Amino acid sequence: MEKARSPFKTALQKQEEREEKRMALLHAAAVMFNAQGFHATSLDDVAASLGISKPTIYHYLGNKEQVLFECLTIGLDQLFAAADKARAEIGTGMDRLRIFLTNYFFINIDDFGRCVILSGDDTLSPEGVKNLRAMKRRVDTALRALIIEGIDDGSITAVDPKITAFTLAGAMAWPARWYSKTGPTPPDAMAAQIVDSLMTGLAPR
Amino acid sequence: MEKARSPFKTALQKQEEREEKRMALLHAAAVMFNAQGFHATSLDDVAASLGISKPTIYHYLGNKEQVLFECLTIGLDQLFAAADKARAEIGTGMDRLRIFLTNYFFINIDDFGRCVILSGDDTLSPEGVKNLRAMKRRVDTALRALIIEGIDDGSITAVDPKITAFTLAGAMAWPARWYSKTGPTPPDAMAAQIVDSLMTGLAPR
DNA sequence: ATTGCAATCTACTAATGAGTAATATATAAT
DNA sequence: ATTATATATTACTCATTAGTAGATTGCAAT
Missing domain, CATH: 1.10.357.10 (Tetracycline Repressor, domain 2)
Structure with a gap:
């Protein structure tokens, strides 16, 4: 029998979610860097493009x-x-x-x-x-x-x-x-x- | 007989001097843009590299x-x-x-x-x-x-x-x-x- | 002399943006 | 229950920098 789908996440799932978010951030940043250049891209913009705030980027990726x-x-x-x-x-x-x-x-x-x-x-x-x-x-x-x-x-x-x-x-x-x-x-x-x-x-x- | 070298400049000489300064500014800017990128280069830095001040760049070249x-x-x-x-x-x-x-x-x-x-x-x-x-x-x-x-x-x-x-x-x-x-x-x-x-x-x- | 123009400066403004502190919430672990 | 940890926010600080205003000097033409 399959386990019922549960809203309670396992450690692995959380790990994966974190990784997924990390990658989404990096990807969004890469796209904007490519379009406007590194210095012309603000982390605020990158964050906004994913509907989050800048400190979140620092949480996942650093400076x-x-x-x-x-x-x-x-x-x-x-x-x-x-x-x-x-x-x-x-x-x-x-x-x-x-x-x-x-x-x-x-x-x-x-x-x-x-x-x-x-x-x-x-x-x-x-x-x-x-x-x-x-x-x-x-x-x-x-x-x-x-x-x-x-x-x-x-x-x-x-x-x-x-x-x-x-x-x-x-x-x-x-x-x-x-x-x-x-x-x-x-x-x-x-x-x-x-x-x-x-x-x-x-x-x- | 040759004209004596005079410190008083003709209109042409002034024109040439202006052009020379213009080019020196552009060249200095190009070098710095290449070395650090456009956005990472401030006009203050460009000016400083020639021993002048930023407004002078605006005088010769605009924004x-x-x-x-x-x-x-x-x-x-x-x-x-x-x-x-x-x-x-x-x-x-x-x-x-x-x-x-x-x-x-x-x-x-x-x-x-x-x-x-x-x-x-x-x-x-x-x-x-x-x-x-x-x-x-x-x-x-x-x-x-x-x-x-x-x-x-x-x-x-x-x-x-x-x-x-x-x-x-x-x-x-x-x-x-x-x-x-x-x-x-x-x-x-x-x-x-x-x-x-x-x-x-x-x-x- | 005076008026005008070119070149240059100092001293500002206004905006932007990196990075942080303090806080709130939720979940997980003890 | 309580404590710790992860996630995310708001609201700042602080530095940088594009661009401008206004003053200054000096030369040139009238």
């Missing part, structure tokens, strides 16, 4: 910089997870690079990923910048590794991995600035077009 | 948004001039595209060009955004024209001009975020590497 830092961490974690997953895939280096870049695109046009691209390093404290840089470096390293593996197995033409990683990252980051999911070209199609175009450039000849 | 708008206009004018010049050059479409992109790089790592890339559209009033968009579109149009000319004369492989223009723009914009002129790789070398890498991708096969 404004921490809010941003959490958003960036989520975005970067997504990128890193995508890199890990792509690297574990079977296929040539180019195959796996294509998979990674496609997901890179999806993450970059998502709220937390956009945050990573749109926030300048300048917004954080020196401490925060250091942590952020380290996370970004991990993603860059993974990207380079994929390129190198492709060169080694002959699926990618001989290029400079470092420069190539930068140009690819730049090309993938740019859409965060202008692409709208609700525009004429749906995300899948846009990702395919951009990634195809880049892959053509990297194909052996 | 804060106008200061930014001027900076952006200068950067975009530089880009457009580079495009014009490249298009007037002789050589294949690819040759001219290479010339344009190389200069695009130099402009983008310069103070006013950086401003264009680092400032989100969000910072300006709706009016300003409209003007800015129009200027950006002109540059994008020129870039696409070069790509199309290259495809037509066979110096560039058949690609989608729109998508290619976006990926190129993204790849060229990215260095504004991380490249430092005083780092290990000098601007010329960095430009050459990046542009070469992109051109390889566009070469016919």
Whole structure:
């Protein structure tokens, strides 16, 4: 027999509710940071957009910089997870690079990923910048590794991995600035077009 | 016989002095906007960096948004001039595209060009955004024209001009975020590497 | 001389927004 | 019952900063 639905919450449920609220706050903040920029967004506005008051944000997340830092961490974690997953895939280096870049695109046009691209390093404290840089470096390293593996197995033409990683990252980051999911070209199609175009450039000849 | 150097200035000299001061103000503002972001930079700070007071900025430039708008206009004018010049050059479409992109790089790592890339559209009033968009579109149009000319004369492989223009723009914009002129790789070398890498991708096969 | 204009300052205002203190309520634990 | 903890609020403080008013100085033209 099922337990009757009870209004009395278990510890686990409360934990989950808290986490859900935390995420809702972060998401609301990310959206507003992306739309208006970090400094132009007040925590009062973020709170108001969820129908709550500012101190509640402090209760769940701490100060404004921490809010941003959490958003960036989520975005970067997504990128890193995508890199890990792509690297574990079977296929040539180019195959796996294509998979990674496609997901890179999806993450970059998502709220937390956009945050990573749109926030300048300048917004954080020196401490925060250091942590952020380290996370970004991990993603860059993974990207380079994929390129190198492709060169080694002959699926990618001989290029400079470092420069190539930068140009690819730049090309993938740019859409965060202008692409709208609700525009004429749906995300899948846009990702395919951009990634195809880049892959053509990297194909052996 | 030469005129004696006189401390009494002609109208022209005064005009020039004014213009020089105006530019010095814009440059100082651009540098600080790039380093800390628009909203995190106060006009008091900009003024202080030149040893003057805030009202002087208002005397020369008007309000804060106008200061930014001027900076952006200068950067975009530089880009457009580079495009014009490249298009007037002789050589294949690819040759001219290479010339344009190389200069695009130099402009983008310069103070006013950086401003264009680092400032989100969000910072300006709706009016300003409209003007800015129009200027950006002109540059994008020129870039696409070069790509199309290259495809037509066979110096560039058949690609989608729109998508290619976006990926190129993204790849060229990215260095504004991380490249430092005083780092290990000098601007010329960095430009050459990046542009070469992109051109390889566009070469016919 | 006087009037006007350009450049610059000091000293304000008015608004905004980060962060906190004190408080209220509800639930959970003892 | 009582005490502690989590959630959320109102109502502040304090610092920052865009923008302005008004004064000052000096040069230039009449």
